Amino acid sequence: MQQTKHDAHHDHGHAHDHHEPGFWGKYVFSTDHKVIGIQYAVTSLIFLLLGFSLIMAMRWQLAYPGKAIPIIGGLLQKVLGDAAANGVMSADLYNAFGAMHGTIMVFLGVVPLAFAAFGNFVVPLQIGACDMAFPRINMASYQVFVIGGVIMMVSFFIPGGAAQAGWTSYSPLATVIPTQGQTFWLVGMVFLITSSLLGAVNFIATIIQMRAPGMNWMRLPFFVWAQFVTAFLLLLAFPPLEAAGIMQLMDKVAHTSFFLPTGLVVSGQIAAISGGGSPLLWQHLFWFLGHPEVYVLILPAMGIVCEVIANNTRKPIWGYKSLVYSSLAIGFLSFIVWAHHMYLTGMGTKISTFFQTTTMIISIPSVIILTCFFITLWGGSIRFNTPMLFCLSFLPMFGIGGLTGLPLGFNFSDLYLHDTYYVIAHFHYVVAPGTIFALFAGIYYWYPKATGRHMSEFWGKVHFSLSLLFMNLIFQPMFVQGLAGLNRRLYDGGATYAGLAEPAAGGMVGIPQFFLDLNKMISHAAWALALSQLPFIINFFWSIKNGKKVTSDNPWDATTLEWQTPTPPPHGNFLKEPHVYRGPYEYSVPGHSKDFTPQNEPERGASQTASAKSH
Amino acid sequence: MSLKAFHIVFVTASTLLAFGFGAWELNNYFVTGQTQSIVMGVGSLVAGIGLIVYGKAVLKKMKHISYL
Amino acid sequence: MEIPYTVKPRPDTGLYNAKVGIWLFLASEVMLFGALFSAYILLRVGAAAGTWPHGLLNVPLGTINTLVLITSSITVVMAWVSLKLNQFGRFKVYQGVTLLCALGFLGIKSFEYKDKFSHYEIVRTDGKIVDGHLVEKTKDHVILSGHVIDPSEKVEHGSHTPEHTEITVPTAEIKKMENYGPWHSTYLAIYFTLTGLHALHVIGGAVVIGFLWGPGSKMWKTDPERFTNRIEVSGLFWHFVDLVWIFLFPVLYLL
Numbered sequence: 001m002q003q004t005k006h007d008a009h010h011d012h013g014h015a016h017d018h019h020e021p022g023f024w025g026k027y028v029f030s031t032d033h034k035v036i037g038i039q040y041a042v043t044s045l046i047f048l049l050l051g052f053s054l055i056m057a058m059r060w061q062l063a064y065p066g067k068a069i070p071i072i073g074g075l076l077q078k079v080l081g082d083a084a085a086n087g088v089m090s091a092d093l094y095n096a097f098g099a100m101h102g103t104i105m106v107f108l109g110v111v112p113l114a115f116a117a118f119g120n121f122v123v124p125l126q127i128g129a130c131d132m133a134f135p136r137i138n139m140a141s142y143q144v145f146v147i148g149g150v151i152m153m154v155s156f157f158i159p160g161g162a163a164q165a166g167w168t169s170y171s172p173l174a175t176v177i178p179t180q181g182q183t184f185w186l187v188g189m190v191f192l193i194t195s196s197l198l199g200a201v202n203f204i205a206t207i208i209q210m211r212a213p214g215m216n217w218m219r220l221p222f223f224v225w226a227q228f229v230t231a232f233l234l235l236l237a238f239p240p241l242e243a244a245g246i247m248q249l250m251d252k253v254a255h256t257s258f259f260l261p262t263g264l265v266v267s268g269q270i271a272a273i274s275g276g277g278s279p280l281l282w283q284h285l286f287w288f289l290g291h292p293e294v295y296v297l298i299l300p301a302m303g304i305v306c307e308v309i310a311n312n313t314r315k316p317i318w319g320y321k322s323l324v325y326s327s328l329a330i331g332f333l334s335f336i337v338w339a340h341h342m343y344l345t346g347m348g349t350k351i352s353t354f355f356q357t358t359t360m361i362i363s364i365p366s367v368i369i370l371t372c373f374f375i376t377l378w379g380g381s382i383r384f385n386t387p388m389l390f391c392l393s394f395l396p397m398f399g400i401g402g403l404t405g406l407p408l409g410f411n412f413s414d415l416y417l418h419d420t421y422y423v424i425a426h427f428h429y430v431v432a433p434g435t436i437f438a439l440f441a442g443i444y445y446w447y448p449k450a451t452g453r454h455m456s457e458f459w460g461k462v463h464f465s466l467s468l469l470f471m472n473l474i475f476q477p478m479f480v481q482g483l484a485g486l487n488r489r490l491y492d493g494g495a496t497y498a499g500l501a502e503p504a505a506g507g508m509v510g511i512p513q514f515f516l517d518l519n520k521m522i523s524h525a526a527w528a529l530a531l532s533q534l535p536f537i538i539n540f541f542w543s544i545k546n547g548k549k550v551t552s553d554n555p556w557d558a559t560t561l562e563w564q565t566p567t568p569p570p571h572g573n574f575l576k577e578p579h580v581y582r583g584p585y586e587y588s589v590p591g592h593s594k595d596f597t598p599q600n601e602p603e604r605g606a607s608q609t610a611s612a613k614s615h
Numbered sequence: 616m617s618l619k620a621f622h623i624v625f626v627t628a629s630t631l632l633a634f635g636f637g638a639w640e641l642n643n644y645f646v647t648g649q650t651q652s653i654v655m656g657v658g659s660l661v662a663g664i665g666l667i668v669y670g671k672a673v674l675k676k677m678k679h680i681s682y683l
Numbered sequence: 684m685e686i687p688y689t690v691k692p693r694p695d696t697g698l699y700n701a702k703v704g705i706w707l708f709l710a711s712e713v714m715l716f717g718a719l720f721s722a723y724i725l726l727r728v729g730a731a732a733g734t735w736p737h738g739l740l741n742v743p744l745g746t747i748n749t750l751v752l753i754t755s756s757i758t759v760v761m762a763w764v765s766l767k768l769n770q771f772g773r774f775k776v777y778q779g780v781t782l783l784c785a786l787g788f789l790g791i792k793s794f795e796y797k798d799k800f801s802h803y804e805i806v807r808t809d810g811k812i813v814d815g816h817l818v819e820k821t822k823d824h825v826i827l828s829g830h831v832i833d834p835s836e837k838v839e840h841g842s843h844t845p846e847h848t849e850i851t852v853p854t855a856e857i858k859k860m861e862n863y864g865p866w867h868s869t870y871l872a873i874y875f876t877l878t879g880l881h882a883l884h885v886i887g888g889a890v891v892i893g894f895l896w897g898p899g900s901k902m903w904k905t906d907p908e909r910f911t912n913r914i915e916v917s918g919l920f921w922h923f924v925d926l927v928w929i930f931l932f933p934v935l936y937l938l
Contacts, residue, residue, distance in 0.1 A: 130684035131686055134704060197708075200707070201704050201707040201711075208703055209688050209696065209698070210688075235711045236711065237714075239717075239718060240714055242715055242718075244722075246876060246880070247719075247872075255866040256875075256876075258873075273866075274866060274867055274868050276729075276731070276868065278729050284725075573684070616706065618760060618919055621919055622922065624926075625756055625926055632749070635933060636746070639933075639937050655743070662750075666753075680764070680767065683698065
C-alpha cells in the first residue's frame with residue numbers, strides 16, 4: 001500500500017524537500033505528522049477489515065450453528081487446525097474471534113483511525129503548526145502500535161489460539177483459561193497503551209505549544225478541541241488498565257492472586273493459589289478505562305462531523321462555545337460513570353445509584369452537542385456531497401445509539417437488558433453507523449488534501465446508501481432480539497434455548513423461533529455490508545492515481561487552516577507562518593464577497609494589527 | 616511547574632514522612648521498649664527538622680529561578 | 684519552518700515543549716501508580732480479618748533506601764542549579780552522586796528481594812508450619828533457619844518473634860513448601876508489583892541521567908541552554924520516582 005502512495009507522489013512531482021529522503025525515510029521511518037497519519041489510517045483500515053472479517057465468520061455460526069463455514073471454512077481449518085475442524089467453528093474459536101473482534105475494532109481499528117490517523121494528519125495543520133511538538137516520539141508511537149498489533153495477530157496462531165475471555169478479559173475467567181492467548185493479549189495491550197500514551201502526550205503538547213500566532217483557544221476548530229479532550233482521556237484513563245494488565249499478567253505468569261478469590265474452583269478442583277484477590281477489582285480498573293474509551297471513540301467523530309457540517313451548510317456552527325464546554329464536561333464526567341457497566345456484579349445499590357446519576361448527567365452534554373449540529377442545519381443551503389451525507393446520517397444513527405443507552409444506564413432496566421443483544425445493538429449504533437460513518441466522512445473530506453485528488457462522488461454515494469441500509473438491517477433486529485431476552489454470549493445464536501413449538505404441551509418456554517430466525521437475516525445483512533465496502537476500497541486506491549484532480553488548494557471552500565496550504569502539504573506544511581485573525585467557522589459573513597473567510601485572512605483596515613496581537 | 620517547584624513539593628512530602636515515621640518508631644518504642652526504635656524515632660524527627668532547614672536554604676539559593 | 688519553543692519558553696504558556704511533555708507523562712504515571720495503590724487498598728480492605736501480614740519487611744533497610752533517594756533528589760536539583768550558575772564541574776560531581784544513589788538503592792532493593800526469595804514456609808504433614816530462611820536443601824531433607832508455628836495454638840498479637848534456630852525437616856514430612864515470592868500472598872503480590880515497577884522506573888531514570896552525565900553532556904559545549912533543560916526534565920522524572928517511594932515506604936513497610 002505504501003508503494004502505491006509512493007508512486008502517486010512521484011506522479012505529482014511534489015518533491016519539495018531540500019534533500020529528498022529515500023523510500024524508507026519518507027514512508028516508513030518518517031517523522032512527518034502527515035505521513036504518520038496516513039500510516040495510521042491505512043494500518044487501522046486494514047485492522048477494521050480484519051475485525052469485520054472475524055465477525056462475519058462468527059455470524060455464520062450464529063445463523064447456521066454447527067454447519068461448515070462456506071468458502072473460508074477449509075482455509076480456517078488449514079490455518080487454525082482443530083479449532084476449525086471440518087470447517088466448523090468450534091466454541092473455543094468462536095470465543096477467540098469474539099474477544100479479538102472487540103479488541104481489534106476498538107484498540108487497533110477505530111481509536112487509531114479516529115484519534116491517531118485523523119489527529120496526526122489534521123490537528124497540526126488546523127492549528128497552523130509545522131509538525132507535532134515531538135516528531136520522533138510520534139514516529140515511535142506508530143512503531144509501538146504496529147508491534148502491539150503484530151503481537152495480537154501472532155496470538156491467533158499459537159497453540160490454543162488467541163485470547164478467549166472477551167475484549168473485557170474478566171478475571172478469573174481470563175486467568176484460568178489454560179492457554180497463553182491471554183498472555184499475548186496482555187503483552188500486546190501494554191504496547192498499544194504505550195503507543196497511545198506517547199500519542200496523547202504529543203497531541204496535548206502540540207495543541208498547547210504550537211498554535212500559530214493569533215490562534216487562541218476560542219479560535220480552535222472544534223475538531224482540535226475534540227482531539228484535545230480525547231488525548232486527555234487516553235492519557236489519564238489508559239494507565240489504570242495498564243496497571244490492571246500488569247496485575248493480570250502477574251496472575252498469569254507469576255501465579256499471584258490479584259483477581260483470584262479464595263476458594264476458586266477450576267474444573268471441579270480447588271485451584272492451587274494463594275487466593276484473597278478480588279475479581280471486582282479487575283472490572284473496576286478495566287471500566288475505568290473502558291468508559292472514557294467510549295468517548296475516545298465518539299469525540300473525534302463529533303469533531304469531524306462539526307467540520308464537515310459547517311463546511312457544507314455554509315453557515316457558522318451554532319453554539320461553538322456550547323460545543324467546547326460540552327466536550328470538556330464529557331471529558332470530565334466520563335471518568336465517573338464507569339461502574340454502570342457493573343450493575344449486576346453486586347457492588348451495592350448505593351454505588352449503583354451514584355453511577356446511575358452520573359450516567360444520566362453525562363447524556364446532557366452529548367445531547368447539547370448533537371442539538372447544536374441539528375440547529376446548524378436549520379435554514380442552511382446544504383451541499384449534499386458524500387462526506388456530508390455520512391455526517392447527516394451520523395446524527396440520527398448516533399441519536400439512536402445514545403438514546404437506547406438510557407435504559408442501560410438505569411439500573412432497574414439494565415437488570416433485564418444486561419448481556420442481551422440489546423446491548424450489542426446499542427453500542428454498535430454508537431460506534432458503527434455513528435463513529436465509523438463520521439470516519440468515512442473524514443476520509444472523503446480530507447482525501448483531496450492528502451492526495452490532491454477527489455474520491456469518486458458517485459461511488460461514494462453508492463457506498464454511503466448501501467452502508468446505511470445494511471447497518472440498520474444488522475442492528476435494528478438486535479434490539480428486537482435483545483428485548484426478547486436473547487443472551488449475547490451464546491455460541492449457537494440461542495438455538496439451545498429455542499422455544500418449543502407447543503409450549504402448552506408442557507416443558508420449557510424458550511425463545512420464540514421468530515427471534516432466532518432474525519439471526520439469519522442479520523448475518524445476510526452483515527455479509528451484504530461487507531460487499532458494500534468494496535466500492536469504498538476500490539475508490540480509495542483507484543483515486544490515488546485516477547481521481548479527479550483538485551482545481552485549487554481549497555476545493556471545499558473551507559475556512560480552517562489545513563486548506564490554506566499547498567496540496568499535498570509539504571514537509572513543514574505552510575510556506576510561511578500563518579497568522580490567525582478570526583474564528584474557525586466564518587461562513588457566509590454578510591458584506592464579504594465570498595461565502596467563506598479563511599482564518600488567516602486579515603481584516604481589512606486598521607483592525608489588522610490589533611487582532612494579530614491577541615494571542 | 617519547574618524542577619524548583621517540584622523540589623519544594625518533594626521536600627515537603629519528605630518532611631511529613633520524616634515526622635510520621637518518627638512518631639511511628641516512638642510509638643513502637645513505648646510498646647516494645649527496643650532501643651533501636653527510639654534511636655530511629657528521634658533520628659527521624661531530627662531529620663524532619665533538618666529537611667525544613669534545608670528547604671528554607673534551598674529556596675534562598677534558588678531565588679532567581681522561576682516556579683513555572 | 685522549524686519547530687518552535689524547543690528551548691525557549693512560549694510566552695503565553697511560559698513553558699518549553701519538553702516540560703509540557705514530561706508533565707503530561709508524569710500525569711499518566713500518577714494514574715498508573717494511583718491504580719496500583721487503589722488495588723492495594725481494595726485488596727487490603729477485602730482481606731479476611733487478621734490475614735494481612737505485618738512486619739514482613741526490614742524497616743531499617745527501607746529507611747536507608749528512603750534516605751538514599753532523598754539524597755539523590757537533592758543532588759539532582761543541585762546539579763541543575765550548578766548548570767544554571769554555569770558551573771559544569773560541580774554538575775558532574777552532583778549528578779555523579781545521584782547515579783551512585785540510584786545504584787545503591789537498587790543494590791539494597793535486590794538484597795531485600797533475595798531475602799524474600801530465600802525465605803520459605805513449609806507446611807509439615809503434622810500440620811505444623813516451619814518458617815525461616817533456607818540453609819540447605821538436599822534430596823532427603825531441608826534445613827531452615829527459623830521457628831516452628833503451631834496453627835492450632837493462639838498467638839497473641841504483638842508478641843515478639845521467637846528465637847531462630849536451625850530446623851531440619853525430612854522431605855517425607857513436607858506437605859507444601861513455598862518461598863515468599865509474589866505467589867505467596869496478595870500482600871507479597873502487590874509488594875513485588877509496586878516495588879518492581881518502581882525499580883524499573885529507577886533503572887530507566889538512571890539510564891537517562893547516566894547518559895546525560897556521560898556522552899550526552901557534550902551538548903553543554905554546543906547548546907548549554909538546551910542541555911540545562913534536559914537536566915531539568917530528567918530531574919522532574921527523577922523527583923517523581925522518588926516521590927512514589929515516599930508513598931511506597933510507609934504503605935508497604937510500616938502500615
